[in-house]
Amino acid sequence: MHDFNPIFNALVKEGFHQLPDTTPGTGKPYDFKITPYSLNTSLSFKFEHLPHFIEFLKLSESITEEKINVLQNSFVDLGIDPNDFFYVNFFEKGKDQEM
Numbered sequence: 339m340h341d342f343n344p345i346f347n348a349l350v351k352e353g354f355h356q357l358p359d360t361t362p363g364t365g366k367p368y369d370f371k372i373t374p375y376s377l378n379t380s381l382s383f384k385f386e387h388l389p390h391f392i393e394f395l396k397l398s399e400s401i402t403e404e405k406i407n408v409l410q411n412s413f414v415d416l417g418i419d420p421n422d423f424f425y426v427n428f429f430e431k432g433k434d435q436e437m
Contacts, residue, residue, distance in 0.1 A: 342394050345383050349398075349428060352381060367431040374418055374425070381428040388413060388420035 354368040376382045385391040388410065395401045413420040 340390060340393060342397060345394065346398065348380055348383075354381075354428065354430060368428045369431040370426050370428045372412065372416060372418065372424055372426055374416075376425045377427045379427065383426050383428075384423055385426055386423050391424075391426060 349368060350365070354366050376384065385394070392401070392406060392409070395405075410420060418424050
């Protein structure tokens, strides 16, 4: 199991996230973009491969098999190898973010 505490702590610090089982419905919802590089922000995190990111999503939100399939297909669209490392850049949901 990976230690996702630094990611959770950064999201909570920015007001984007609360663990659903602790305080559901609090905090601003977040969204994310996947890139092959870091955007060098406090909310840009490296994941080792797609299963590593899916593990994080299962702990941080409810994720369905359908969402996992969409995520897997998006790697093809982005030209990113799901077996290689990538970065996830979080931002406030609903805000236009140029990345």
